[in-house]
Amino acid sequence: DAGVTQSPTHLIKTRGQQVTLRCSPKSGHDTVSWYQQALGQGPQFIFQYYEEEERQRGNFPDRFSGHQYPNYSSELNVNALLLGDSALYLCASTHTGTSGSRNTGELFFGEGSRLTVL
């Protein structure tokens, strides 16, 4: 059973460029969240997608956008890259489910995509 997979694992961009990061959730999961982790800091929540819609958003500018596909995979897009966007971008998945089921709060994280902006 594959866990959460992210691509690419590493990439280098220059200021002003745009980047797209991809995530496939763990099998059976329907909710995907994205986190940014700067060096030496804890992960910071960017946003969460469920049923192809953004459901919650952290304190990030609208340069950060996302998408969720019908197969639950997700993309994170960052426009007009700044040097400060250099970080490890983590994708996490969980199962939200339908009425009667419950979310245990356990998130499964991928290994991340390390973005360097020069």
Next chain:
Amino acid sequence: DAKTTQPPSMDCAEGRAANLPCNHSTISGNEYVYWYRQIHSQGPQYIIHGLKNNETNEMASLIITEDRKSSTLILPHATLRDTAVYYCIVRPRWDNQGGKLIFGQGTELSVKP
């Protein structure tokens, strides 16, 4: 979301118990205590969670004080592979669109031979 306070770093001898404290004095009645850890260059990994009773699984034990204002994660026999940053997080469990965790700075645990 309630805030948590953890010591920035701790050392532990291999084979001994590692006891990682966490203060969450503003926790509310519907919030659970979750622990995750992050081994260098990997994504965070879920360890355990609890509401008010002590919990144990194959990885660790979680002790929550009666007033729920603090908790301790116990790794009973720490190994070198337990060297990681450990995060204590409080959040409502019954968040039907769960996906948001508020990470603090965590505790960097170094297990030494």
